[in-house]
Amino acid sequence: MSDLLVADGERQREGGPARPVVDVAVGVLMQADSRFLLTSRPPGKVYAGYWEFPGGKLEAGETVEQALRRELQEELGITIGDTQLWKTQMVDYPHALVQLHFCKVWAWQGELQMREGQSHAWQDLPVQVVPVLPGTLPVLTWLAQERLFEGDTHTG
Numbered sequence: 001m002s003d004l005l006v007a008d009g010e011r012q013r014e015g016g017p018a019r020p021v022v023d024v025a026v027g028v029l030m031q032a033d034s035r036f037l038l039t040s041r042p043p044g045k046v047y048a049g050y051w052e053f054p055g056g057k058l059e060a061g062e063t064v065e066q067a068l069r070r071e072l073q074e075e076l077g078i079t080i081g082d083t084q085l086w087k088t089q090m091v092d093y094p095h096a097l098v099q100l101h102f103c104k105v106w107a108w109q110g111e112l113q114m115r116e117g118q119s120h121a122w123q124d125l126p127v128q129v130v131p132v133l134p135g136t137l138p139v140l141t142w143l144a145q146e147r148l149f150e151g152d153t154h155t156g
C-alpha cells in the first residue's frame with residue numbers, strides 16, 4: 001500500500017479519502033529461551049479474543065517508548081527497561097488505519113498481571129494460540145527470518 005503525507009499531518013491512500021493514522025506502540029517481550037509473550041484482546045474491544053503483542057495507542061506528545069512504558073504498566077503491571085524501535089508496519093483495518101511500532105523488550109521489573117481481563121501465553125514458533133490478529137502476523141515472519149525458522153509461523 002502506498003501512503004502519502006499530507007499537509008495537515010494525515011496520511012492518505014492514493015485516490016482515497018484521508019484517514020487519520022493511529023500510531024500504536026507494541027512490545028515484543030522476549031525470554032532468554034526465545035519465547036515471546038502474546039496476550040488476547042479483552043472482551044468488548046475490536047477483534048476481541050484475538051492474540052496480539054501487548055501495547056496500545058500513543059497519546060498526544062508521547063514517544064513510542066514512552067507510550068509502550070505506560071501501556072505495559074497499565075495492561076501488565078510491569079516496568080520495562082530501555083527498548084528500541086525494531087520494525088514499523090502500517091495496517092489498514094476497516095475500523096482504523098494503524099501504524100504499528102514494534103519494540104523488542106528484554107528486561108522488565110514486576111510480575112505479569114493481566115489487568116484488563118486478557119489472557120497471556122508465552123509462545124515460540126510456530127505459535128499455537130488462535131486466532132492471531134492480522135496485524136500481528138508480520139512479526140512472526142520477522143522472528144522466523146531472524147531465527148532461520150522454516151515452516152508455518154502459526155497454526156490455524
Ligand SMILES: Nc1nc2c([nH]c(=O)n2[C@@H]2O[C@H](COP(=O)(O)OP(=O)(O)OP(=O)(O)O)[C@@H](O)[C@H]2O)c(=O)[nH]1
Nearest residue numbers: 024026045046052053054055056057091098133135136
Ligand atoms: N497492541 C497491539 N495492537 C495491534 C497489534 N497488531 C495490530 O494490528 N494492532 C492494532 O492496533 C490497535 C491497538 O490499539 P489499542 O489496542 O490500544 O486500542 P483498541 O483498538 O483496543 O481501542 P481502545 O483502546 O480505544 O479501546 C488496534 O487497532 C489493533 O487492532 C499488536 O500486535 N498489538
